[in-house]
Amino acid sequence: MVALVFTFNKSLSSVVVFAWNCFIKPFFNKKRHGPEQQNNLELFYKNQAHIYDETRSVLLKGRKECLKLAASHLEKQQDLVWVDIGGGTGANIEFMDSVIPVSSFKKVYLVDLSPSLCKVATNRFKQHGWTNITVLVEDASSFKIEEKHVDLITFSYSLSMIPTFYNTIDNAVKLLDSSGVVAAVDFGIQSPDTSLGRINTVGGLINRNLTWWNRNFWRIWFEADKVFLDSSRRNYLEYRFGTVKSINSFNKQLGRIPYYIWIGCHKSRNEHLVNRINCLVTESPYLGPLNASDVDLSNAPISKGHEALVNNISKNLPYPSMYYQKEIWRVYFDDLNPQYEQFKNQYIYAFTWEDPKEDHKILKFNENDTVLAITSAGDNILHYACLPNPPKKIHAVDLNPCQNHLLELKLACFRNLHQRDIWKMFGEGKIENFKDLLLNKLSASVSSNAMQYWMERGEKTFAAKGLYDTGSTRWALRLAKGIFTLLGLNSYVDQLCNCETMEQQCKIWNTKIKPALFNPIVGTLLVGNPIFLWKALGVPANQANMMGPSVLKYVVDTLDPIITRSLISKDNYFYYLTLKGRYTRENCPQYLTTKGYNNITRRNPKTGECALDNIRMHTDTLNDVFYRLKQGSLTIAIIMDHMDWFDPSGSDAISEVLALKNALGTNGRCMLRSAAQYPWYIKTFEENGFRCEPAAIRESGHSIDRTNMYASTWVCTKLDDSTFSRRRSSRISSLKI
Structure with a gap:
């Protein structure tokens, strides 16, 4: 009982000290003792340095997540040099020890202008016996260290308190190694106006922009403590570095205070990618040749990613955030495409209804095929990838960004997780430690856009009723x-x-x-x-x-x-x-079986690649993707029941058929399903150079596959010009007769 009373009194005392220093003392006159910024910091922290960590756990959210993200994006885990700018009491370094042992760092520098906080940090490090840490009571914009370059630089709720933040960020740019990582977590406010002209550099817009009231209320509130939430600090970070990951969130325990977690790198780190941007094969720069001068670019469609890249370079902006991602799956897309608004930031399908076993039975995929299919929930894409001889390239297309977020998560899981965790997530649809897996193991393999989505919705998706109780369906x-x-x-x-x-x-x-x-x-x-x-x-x-x-x-x-x-x-x-609401081990998609898992992750001994490396996700319309692929590069297109949605009196069908014809090679095949036994648009295919044959027609009382959701399945084969001309002439002659 005595211990309980003591603990309660100590906690109450800490709260009182914190409230006095944060909410009352700032309005009193300040006595100067030294340089202005250091004086401000000491007046604020001196009387609360001893209880700083105890009182900040609720206020300063995202610090641990930021360090986990930073660690997951480091290219190496040994002999690292780390500078923690504004590191205060050293709590960040102490926590990092549970992620990457502090003893494995070659050198760690804690830089802070507050002597009181640095004293707490020094005592903390002595207690741990860490001798590879140096505490510098210096200005963040001008401190000096022995090393020319460092592997990791962190700002943990410090940038918002540094008046000379431009100089500080410039100093960080000079210090960061070309393969290094810079990470920041801080309070911040943004509006659409602060991102104009550089939307593609910020890594996604989920929770980024705040209302006028929220922006101004929190900015004014924090400025009383000389904590500045204006957008310029984050904007300058995103200008001087490339954005690898960007997460926008709220401290829901304290009135939804806005904060962000941001991971960056040198904005020229992937400069070699310019020569790999391929305008002939696909929008993805990673499917291009190593040297763009080796190919004839005449009459080649220009990818949206290439257009965005060139535009950014002309303005001295970083590359689009998509270019700084580790994996090559996600093709660049524009967050502001108005067509995305109809989906309200959610996917429709949590699983795919079409039977991919029938797809293979009808089309007989082989290692020479280049396949395009609608993403849906990605189950079909993964089925093709786990075949014994998978297609050499698989393009997944969906206009709904969230459907591709789901597939991207699945690919990241196959890249990084044990099969048992994959089974829990997509077999049972539930997993308890989703957020830890996302931060520690999956984050480096998903794009910033997908990371934002799953940080916002992931825990809820894989908890309670599970994945298969999500989506519009x-x-x-x-x-x-x-x-x-x-x-x-x-x-x-x-x-x-x-x-x-x-x-x-x-x-x-x-x-x-x-x-x-x-x-x-x-x-x-x-x-x-x-x-x-x-x-x-x-x-x-x-x-x-x-x-x-x-x-x-x-x-x-x-x-x-x-x-x-x-x-x-x-x-x-x-x-x-x-x-x-779940699968069983004996009754599940092929990619969730041990054999499927082994096929997807098995690497080619000659190339070192696996089936995962040959998948690309396009967040666009089929027409746009068809026209931006190299002409004649597809051998198979699987468009599900997509064309059933078209108005028979409109021009959508002919527009898509012509676009598809442009992308398919001669004898290339398009497989489609329909709610009609003989869909009206088959005639459109035939009139534009295709031979159309039903692979299956459903009759009452009989099924055509394991779902039997459609009345027919068709295969439309692109004819060569001479064959099409003969067929058309023959048809015209028969009509005359």
Whole structure:
């Protein structure tokens, strides 16, 4: 009891000291004792240096995350030289010891202008017995050290308190090694105006821009303590360095105080990439030749990434943030594309409905193929990549940035995690330590844009109900579960998912589930309701019109044959997932199996590459990607049911067919699925140089694949010019006759 009272009194005393120094004392006159900045710091910190760490844990958020991120982006983990600018009491260095042992650093410098805080730091280091740390009570803009260059420079809630921040950042630029990392965590406010003309350099816009009220309230509040939240400090960091990672967040415990975590590098670090920007093959600079002079660029489409790069160089700006990422998967995209607004910063699909096993059965991928497919949730892309002889290149295209964020996360997991963690995340859909994995193991392998998304939503996504209860289509699954509960079908659904024989499965379906699920009331109010189709299932009006006169019959024709095709418990992971919210080891996508994992991560002994290295993600329309690929470079395009969404009276279909024709080589194939047995746009393909053949036509009572969601699957093959001319002439002649 005595110890408890003592601890309480000590904590209360610390709070009182903190409140006095932060909220009351700044409004009193200050007595000068030395240089102005040092005087200000000492007046603020001298009486609270001894309780600084105890009172800042709630106020100064993101410090540990910043150090973890910085450590994960270092190219080496031994013989490092680190300068912690404004390091204060040395708490950062003490925490870093749990990430990278302080003893493994060749040298550590703590630079701070406050003697009181530096005294606390010196005592702390002596207690740990660290002899490789030097504490410098000097100005951050002019301090000197023995080394010419250092591997790591950090600013932890210090830049906002340094008046000469321009000089300080310039000094950091001179000190940082060409392969080094600079990291900052601090309070800060931004508005759209502060990023004008350099949006592509800032690493994403999630939570970045604040309202007028929030910007001005927090700026005025903190200036009373001579802490400056104006945007100029962060802007100058983003101008003098390249942005590797940028995270914008709020201290929710103290009224949503805005703060940011930022990781940067020398803005010319990847200068050699200029010669690898390829305008012939793809937007991604990494698919280009090592020397751009080796290829003929005449009549080549210019990539958006190349255009942005040239524009930045002309303004002496850093490269777009995408160019500073470690991995080569994500192709440059413009955050301000108005077409992204329709998705409201969320993905629609948490898993992919199309059956990739059928894709391979129909198209027979091989190592000479260059494949383009719609990303969706990326399950199809990973299936192609884990084949024994995967395509040499796989382009994943989706206009929704968040669908590509999901695929990018999956790729990062295969690059960095053990299979057991991958299974937890994408097999079970849940994992407890997501944030730690993201910061410590995955962050270096995802783009800044994807990092922002998963820092904001990741923990919630992989907790509670899990990954497969996210995305817009979760409402359909939730509604289905609600109906099962309302109709008393839950026990029968569980039995359906555990059947050992087809006879058992058919009996439960036909006698228990089907009569209740497809009764007139449920069928009319839900399945046949266009609002339900679009909002819950993502079926637009144009596609619904292609399903025939009765949407309810279409759904019955979809589900009925599934029951007689294969066991849901063992060989239909699509429906098992929708009913149970997870996969099983024996019933899951190929990429989640041990064999699939080994295939994806296996490196070619000659090139050192694995299937992951040949994937590129485009966040754009199919048309734009088709036209910016090298003409004739694709052998296969898989566009799912995409064209069902088009208006038959519009020009979208012909525009896409012509763009696709430009990207496909002769005899290149396009595979598509449709809600109609004979979709109207097949004629558009045939009129523009394609031979179109159905790979499967669904008849009532029969399934064409394990999902059976579509009425047909088609393969459209691009003809050479002479063959197309002969076919057209023959068609014209027959019409004349």
